[in-house]
Amino acid sequence: MRFLTSKRRHKAAKPVLLALALLLTGLLYAAMSPAARVSADTGNSALVAEGDGLFKVACASCHGLNGEGGTQGPSLIGVGAASVDFQVTTGRMPAARPGAQLPRKTNTYTAEEIEALMAYVATLGPGPARPAPAQYDPAGLTEEEIARGGELFRTNCSACHNFEGAGGALPNGKYALPLKGISGEHIWEALRTGPQQMPVFNASALPDEDVRAIVGYLEELHATPSSGLSFGGLGPVAEGFFAWVVGIGSLVLFSVWIAAKGARAK
Amino acid sequence: MAEPTTVSSTSPALDVKTPEQPAGINKLAGPATWVDDRLPLASMFKYKNKANFYVKKVFPDHWSFLLGEIALYSFIILLLTGIFLTIWFKPSMAEIEYEGSYQLMRGLPMSEAFASTLALSFDIRGGLLVRQIHHWAAMLFVASATIHMLRVFFTGAFRKPRELNWLIGVGMFSMSLIEGFAGYSLPDDLLSGTGLRFVDGLIRSIPLIGTWAEFFIFGGEFPGDLVIARLYMVHILLVPALLLGLVVAHLALVIYHKHTHYPGPGRTDRNVVGYPFFPIYVAKAGGFFFIVFGVSILMGATMSINPVWKFGPYNPAQVTAGSQPDWYMGWVEGAIRIMPNWEWHLAGTTWSWNVVLPGMGLMGLLFGVLGAYPFIEAWITGDKNEHHVLDRPRNVPNRTGLGVAGMTMYSMFWLAGGNDILATQFKLSLNQVTEFMRIAVFVAPVIAFLITKRICLSLQRADAERVLHGSESGVIERAPDGSYSEAHVPITNDEAFTLTQHEQYPALQAGPSLDANGVRNKGKGVSALRARASRWYFGQEITKPTAAEIEQAKHHADEDESTKALGH
Ligand code: HEM
Numbered sequence: 001m002r003f004l005t006s007k008r009r010h011k012a013a014k015p016v017l018l019a020l021a022l023l024l025t026g027l028l029y030a031a032m033s034p035a036a037r038v039s040a041d042t043g044n045s046a047l048v049a050e051g052d053g054l055f056k057v058a059c060a061s062c063h064g065l066n067g068e069g070g071t072q073g074p075s076l077i078g079v080g081a082a083s084v085d086f087q088v089t090t091g092r093m094p095a096a097r098p099g100a101q102l103p104r105k106t107n108t109y110t111a112e113e114i115e116a117l118m119a120y121v122a123t124l125g126p127g128p129a130r131p132a133p134a135q136y137d138p139a140g141l142t143e144e145e146i147a148r149g150g151e152l153f154r155t156n157c158s159a160c161h162n163f164e165g166a167g168g169a170l171p172n173g174k175y176a177l178p179l180k181g182i183s184g185e186h187i188w189e190a191l192r193t194g195p196q197q198m199p200v201f202n203a204s205a206l207p208d209e210d211v212r213a214i215v216g217y218l219e220e221l222h223a224t225p226s227s228g229l230s231f232g233g234l235g236p237v238a239e240g241f242f243a244w245v246v247g248i249g250s251l252v253l254f255s256v257w258i259a260a261k262g263a264r265a266k
Numbered sequence: 267m268a269e270p271t272t273v274s275s276t277s278p279a280l281d282v283k284t285p286e287q288p289a290g291i292n293k294l295a296g297p298a299t300w301v302d303d304r305l306p307l308a309s310m311f312k313y314k315n316k317a318n319f320y321v322k323k324v325f326p327d328h329w330s331f332l333l334g335e336i337a338l339y340s341f342i343i344l345l346l347t348g349i350f351l352t353i354w355f356k357p358s359m360a361e362i363e364y365e366g367s368y369q370l371m372r373g374l375p376m377s378e379a380f381a382s383t384l385a386l387s388f389d390i391r392g393g394l395l396v397r398q399i400h401h402w403a404a405m406l407f408v409a410s411a412t413i414h415m416l417r418v419f420f421t422g423a424f425r426k427p428r429e430l431n432w433l434i435g436v437g438m439f440s441m442s443l444i445e446g447f448a449g450y451s452l453p454d455d456l457l458s459g460t461g462l463r464f465v466d467g468l469i470r471s472i473p474l475i476g477t478w479a480e481f482f483i484f485g486g487e488f489p490g491d492l493v494i495a496r497l498y499m500v501h502i503l504l505v506p507a508l509l510l511g512l513v514v515a516h517l518a519l520v521i522y523h524k525h526t527h528y529p530g531p532g533r534t535d536r537n538v539v540g541y542p543f544f545p546i547y548v549a550k551a552g553g554f555f556f557i558v559f560g561v562s563i564l565m566g567a568t569m570s571i572n573p574v575w576k577f578g579p580y581n582p583a584q585v586t587a588g589s590q591p592d593w594y595m596g597w598v599e600g601a602i603r604i605m606p607n608w609e610w611h612l613a614g615t616t617w618s619w620n621v622v623l624p625g626m627g628l629m630g631l632l633f634g635v636l637g638a639y640p641f642i643e644a645w646i647t648g649d650k651n652e653h654h655v656l657d658r659p660r661n662v663p664n665r666t667g668l669g670v671a672g673m674t675m676y677s678m679f680w681l682a683g684g685n686d687i688l689a690t691q692f693k694l695s696l697n698q699v700t701e702f703m704r705i706a707v708f709v710a711p712v713i714a715f716l717i718t719k720r721i722c723l724s725l726q727r728a729d730a731e732r733v734l735h736g737s738e739s740g741v742i743e744r745a746p747d748g749s750y751s752e753a754h755v756p757i758t759n760d761e762a763f764t765l766t767q768h769e770q771y772p773a774l775q776a777g778p779s780l781d782a783n784g785v786r787n788k789g790k791g792v793s794a795l796r797a798r799a800s801r802w803y804f805g806q807e808i809t810k811p812t813a814a815e816i817e818q819a820k821h822h823a824d825e826d827e828s829t830k831a832l833g834h
Contacts, residue, residue: 100695143369143370143372143373144372144373146369146370147369147370147371147372147373147374148373148374150370150371150374150578151374151578151581154456154578154581154584154586155581155583155584158456158584158585158586158587159584159585159586159587160587161587162586162587162588163456163457163576163577163578163586163587163588164576166587166588167587167690168587168588168686168690169587169685169686169687169689169690169696170696171696171697172695172696172697173689173694173695173696173697173698175689175690176587217370220369220370221370221576224370226570226573227387227394227398227570227573228398228566228567228568228569228570228571229568229569229570230570230573231569231570233576233588234588234687234691235457235588235589235590236457236572236590236591236592236593236596237588237590237593237596237683237684237687238687239405239571239572239592239593240405240592240593240594240596241593242565242569243402243405243406243409243565243593244409244593246565246569247402247405247406247409247561247562247565248336248406248409248410248413250561251336251406251410251557251558251561252329252333252413254554254557254561255329255330255332255333255336255554256329258329258332258550258553258554258557259327259328259329259331259332260329261550
């Protein structure tokens with residue numbers, strides 16, 4: 001205590017205190033806002049170096065040597081590890097040829113390589129980190145909360161992804177993908193990073209509880225048995241098609257059969 | 267003093283009557299006799315009786331005559347399954363919190379109509395099955411009515427004396443669309459609510475009275491809280507009653523006019539060749555009813571339709587990708603999807619043609635053209651005869667061509683209604699599909715008309731060829747000079763009759779434009795326009811071989827045979 005009281009009026013006291021306060025706020029902020037966690041910790045330097053190497057080989061041609069962006073690809077500064085995880089594990093990156101929309105492909109990277117790429121891109125600037133399971137896992141939600149997830153899904157997502165998550169068309173050859181079988185982690189990452197035509201839903205628009213509810217709803221919806229063949233959730237167009245092909249088709253065949261049966265009348 | 271009345275000892279009232287004792291086996295026939303004493307049933311089945319006129323009515327046999335029956339039976343299935351649904355369905359838009367057993371809707375606010383549809387689907391035994399049968403039967407009802415109508419069109423069965431029955435058919439067709447739409451809207455789910463919103467837009471697009479009409483129908487601004495109850499009345503009372511009445515009139519007219527038959531030996535405009543209604547058609551038709559019922563049940567049991575629990579309750583703030591109506595409204599949806607954005611802005615008012623033209627205009631056009639067609643054709647051909655023998659579509663190339671053109675146009679609008687599904691399923695661009703359809707709805711029908719007409723004319727030519735030169739025998743002969751030829755076998759007289767029985771009419775000639783006194787001949791005779799239409803209609807027909815030509819061809823063939831024997 002003596003030390004504090006004696007040095008209280010020292011020239012450097014004010015700046016040091018200010019720095020300490022800033023550090024404290026920063027730490028608190030980092031702890032409380034997981035989405036913006038900065039994963040630039042120095043213990044990762046080997047990983048970052050490996051990521052840098054991978055990046056130079058496969059990504060720099062489009063995204064620039066330091067991820068600053070170029071004519072072929074956007075800047076990756078501040079996109080965060082979540083974006084890298086989403087883009088690379090779903091095979092979108094490295095992109096092949098430009099088209100209306102970069103497609104999903106099979107991912108050729110190992111988990112460690114992706115880890116390294118994430119670590120490297122995270123050093124470029126703060127952005128959403130890879131989520132912890134507690135942020136997307138619907139375990140523990142009540143039925144009412146999951147039903148509310150359905151309402152959230154229909155309000156925010158079904159306009160592009162269809163009521164059942166079967167996907168839908170967007171203008172100019174673009175499309176919203178089907179959501180069946182997409183992991184909760186990828187749903188969270190897609191929402192927070194907004195790949196291509198998809199808007200970003202940040203934590204103030206759709207908090208993590210809401211994301212969990214949506215994930216829970218989609219999981220249960222897709223696990224619910226359908227009331228018969230459901231034609232990929234395409235709705236009335238598919239139903240009409242089958243009414244004609246199966247219904248009218250078979251009844252016309254029956255008509256031909258009945259008319260061809262000779263009458264045994266006296 | 268009053269005279270004593272004479273009392274008769276022989277009054278029949280005093281007779282003690284013992285009822286006739288039926289013999290042993292007659293006991294079994296008791297109920298039948300009871301009925302027979304009161305209703306003329308048995309005598310209906312006896313020949314030479316006035317009532318058996320109906321029972322012994324002759325119907326010709328052809329698969330295409332069963333298409334209308336599919337429509338009739340699916341209508342009956344709709345009535346039966348619909349009654350089941352009315353027991354549980356609540357046509358109310360009052361908002362409640364869902365407490366039923368479908369967990370993914372637990373606690374959500376929704377209308378009673380939607381909640382009762384969920385209850386039908388999940389809590390009432392057999393409810394989901396009946397709902398699905400009802401909906402599939404509705405799809406089959408409109409579809410079978412459509413193909414039945416196409417059969418009548420392409421075979422010319424709408425000609426005199428059946429024009430009125432054609433009009434009744436057009437009426438039923440338009441009403442079935444309203445019936446289907448009203449039913450589709452009842453569950454008050456997200457898709458049907460979106461469909462209702464679409465119709466709300468259609469109504470509002472009517473110039474001048476649009477907003478007023480919307481307020482009248484919805485009892486205020488969309489969605490209001492009484493449209494479901496009103497649609498329910500339309501769906502279970504108004505339209506079914508009208509449909510039922512029209513169905514009865516339709517069938518009565520079929521019996522009155524007698525059924526048409528396809529051309530063939532012994533078949534004329536003055537007879538019907540076929541089997542009696544009883545017992546042959548009762549058995550066939552009865553059996554067919556069960557087949558249609560069976561197919562509907564199988565579809566209901568194995569194929570999901572309108573899974574409203576996936577759409578969720580209607581909420582005007584939501585709209586989903588893949589929002590489409592049932593197939594029979596798809597062409598209107600398509601027309602609106604591809605319509606360019608045409609609007610007038612006049613003195614601060616907006617006239618938006620982009621909805622009223624493709625929506626109201628197109629529906630009016632379809633039903634107007636359908637209703638008017640028999641009269642337009644009669645006007646062009648000047649044909650006032652009764653027809654009971656059907657046309658073979660190839661012998662009326664222009665009608666067949668127009669029919670196929672109409673179907674093509676309808677299909678293009680239809681495809682446009684699913685432009686987003688086409689885009690996602692076939693990896694196409696939504697914009698390109700839309701732009702393609704804008705052109706295709708006009709160009710494709712013209713191409714279809716030209717191709718169909720060509721095909722008809724070639725088929726006519728092939729028929730004439732066959733009548734004159736017989737059918738190919740498949741036997742190739744080599745002549746001594748080295749040339750090859752295929753022997754032809756003459757066709758039977760029956761077949762030759764079928765191929766040549768059709769009338770070929772001369773085109774109408776325009777009358778003189780001035781009458782004998784030099785006064786303009788208005789309203790009398792054939793106008794120049796009508797003569798031109800008639801020339802176009804009959805213009806390129808292939809003249810069928812005359813009897814003399816056939817005779818000559820036969821003669822020629824015989825000669826061929828004899829010359830061949832001499833080494834030709
Ligand atoms: C004649 C042609 C008819 C057509 C084309 C038709 C069509 C439809 C359609 C498409 C639906 C939506 C069904 C669903 O998915 O839930 C429906 C529902 C319904 N229909 Fe019909 N229907 C017809 C006749 C009838 C009749 C005659 C009745 C009653 C006597 C009836 C009673 C009902 C009821 C109560 C519903 C609502 C049931 C529900 O919410 O699931 N329908 N109808």
